[in-house]
Amino acid sequence: MNITRENIDALNAVVKVDIAKEDYSDKVAEILSNYRKSANIPGFRKGQVPMGLVKKQYGRAVMVDEVNKLLQDSLNKYLVEEKLDVLGNPLPKPQDDINWDADDFSFEFELGLAPNFEVKLKGKKAITQYHIVADKKMVDEQVERIQKQYGKLVSKDEAALGDELTGTFTNSEKGIDNTTTISLDKIKGKRNQNKFVGAKVDDVITFKTKGLFADDHDLMQALKVSHDEAHDLDIEVTFTVSEINTRELADLDQELFDKLFGPGNVKSVTELKERIKADAERQFAQQAEQKLLNDVTEYLIDSTKFDLPAEFLKKWIKATGEEPLTDDQASEEYEKSEKGLRYQLIEGKLIQEHDLQIKFEELKAYAMEMIKGQMAQFGQLNPAEKELEDIAARILGNQEEVKRLSEQLMSQKMLSLFKEKANLKVKEITYENFVKEVYG
Template sequence: MNIRKEHIDALNAVVKITIGKYEYTEKIENFLEVKRKTATLPGFRKGKTPMDVVRKQFEKPAIIEEVSKLVNKGLSDYIAKEKLDLLGNALPRFNENFDWKADELVFEYELGLAPEFSVDLSRASGVTRYKIVADDALLNEQVERIQKQYGKILTETEVKEGFEINGTFTNEEKEINNSALISLDIFADAKTAKQFIGKKVGDVVVLKTKGLFNDDHQLMDYLKVSHDDVHGLDIEVNFTIDAIQSIEKAEINDELFAKLFPNGEVTTLDGLKDKIKEDAEQQFVQQADQKFLNDVTEALLETTKFDLPETFLKKWIQTIGETPLTAEQAEVEFAKSERGLRYQLIESKIFIQNNLQVRFEELKDFTSGLIRQQMAQFGQANATDAEVDGIVSRVMSNQEEIKRISDQVLSLKMIDLYKTNVKAVEKEVNYQDFVKAMYGEM
């Protein structure tokens, strides 16, 4: 077998594999001899079929199968030996007039080569890194939420100021059908709230979505519509009242503190707000880090330039699905996937340049931490090492779970890398402003 590579350009190459007849003839002859002895063909007794009849029926398929094995192994070994960094898989060039009886069989494969480039993290300088603070408005809101959570629920017959309403938002055209618990202070316009006053169970209130809330993103929560649909959404929705309730808020006293903190670590309103602030801002760090990661990613995509073997990739896309695509369909699919492919290459290069990898012990420790955190949430804060190790072993026996957790660990490593190497502009915001920044509205 002879294999050689011919470069078309920096990103495209053709591999030519030549196989001589002598490389497979003996194996084919042995196969045909066995077939002659075992085959039962019409008109001949078993074992008495003439070789020319056996050869006519079985030789070509046998050659195709055996040569295909040789070619596939030769190509795979060659790619590994030459350490070729490919995009997609090798694409065979088909020859309608291919002669399987020739003394030399030549096969050609097109290759799309990964581009050579480097990633300069300094190009992402200027990205904003947010620090989210829990302001007084949020703290007061959370205190009131706790008071309501531990308060007494009273069933009411008609809606009044301060009451809560269980109901269902519906719109047939947009396929909206979502149950929600609302209070009248969620609406942007006081006139909207007044429509509910005096209503009873079973009544329907018709609402216009345009300007319904101070923040259009609330439509995502209450109507369960996508982010792409909320901006400028101008339709009517029906809200059918299913139940009306008022809440007698729990008093902020020793009894409430004892329910919230049985160990007595919080005994005052100021202490409660400090605890809320601490917990909230700890959670906010994860959200701010994720946005920082996303924003650096976008900056690197915009500033890291390299070419792709587009023609090859479009041809490859035509072949990878269950149903072959037309050239036009492949063009559309390539446009959809190009950005993702570019970032995969950038991310891979960052891993290599900075020696980012996940060791088994790191993966195991991270999984253990996740499990302990989850168990604590369900009241099992004192789980033994043996209990946790048993769960870790089960989780890490699942390849999909290992992949998911590995991605989480790598993301954390990427965030740490970016925090160290990307000169960001730090900005302190409250959570409401952070949400606006998240959706590009600041």
């Protein structure tokens, strides 16, 4: 057997594999001999079938199968030995005229080669690393929400701002007939709110849906319509009041603190606010870190310049797609995936250069911490180590879960690398301003 490579350019090559009869003949003979021992052919006793007949019936198929196996094995071994970093898989050059009656064969494969490039983590322009804080306003609002949630409803004869009204929304043309409870503080604008103020049981209030709620999701729930229907819905509806309640705020006492955090864990309003602030900022940190990860990823893709074997990759996409693709469709798929492929190559280089490999013990520890956090949400604050290990073992026995957790852990490693090596500037910001700045 002989394997040669012709480099077309820095990103494309053709590998030629020459297979001679002596490369496969012994294996073919062995397989046919085994066939002869087990073949059941009418007119012959088992094991007594003439070899000529076995060759006539099975020889071509066995030979083709063995040549293909040998071809794949030798090609894969060659790529490993030559340390060729290929993109996609080798693509066989079309050969419609293979003469399987010959003794020797030649096959050619196109290769797309990964480019050589350098990754610079520290750019000239600093990337913002947000530190999101829960300000006094947010904490106080959360305290009030908790008081409302655990407070008690008191029935009223006449509605006022801040009350909760139960009633039925109707619109015969759209088939809307939904009984629900709305909080007047979710109604948008004084004009709409004033339509409810002073209302009594059995009153019928008429208004336009457009601009009724600040959030279309609230309108969707109130009218029981789909998300698409709620968006820009502009119709007239009636609301028939059936019940008016005000919510009496719960006292900020030890009984409430124990309900929220367990006996004795929070003992004062000050501690309550500290706990709310810490919990909120822990959640904000996850959003800030995801934003940082996205921003550094975008920077790396934009700033790390290299060419790809685009034509080869389009051919590969066309050849390996689940559905048949035209050239234009393959080009379109390539355009969609190019950015992701570039980052995969960049990430791979960073993993190699900074030795960010994931070890099994790290993955196991990560899984156990994840399980511990999930159990804490359900009140299991001190699970036994054996229980955690058993659950982790079951999770890590699932390849899909291993892949998912490995990706999450690698993202954490990449994030730590970015924080250490990238050019970052820390910006402290409230959550409200973070949303405005990042999402508009």
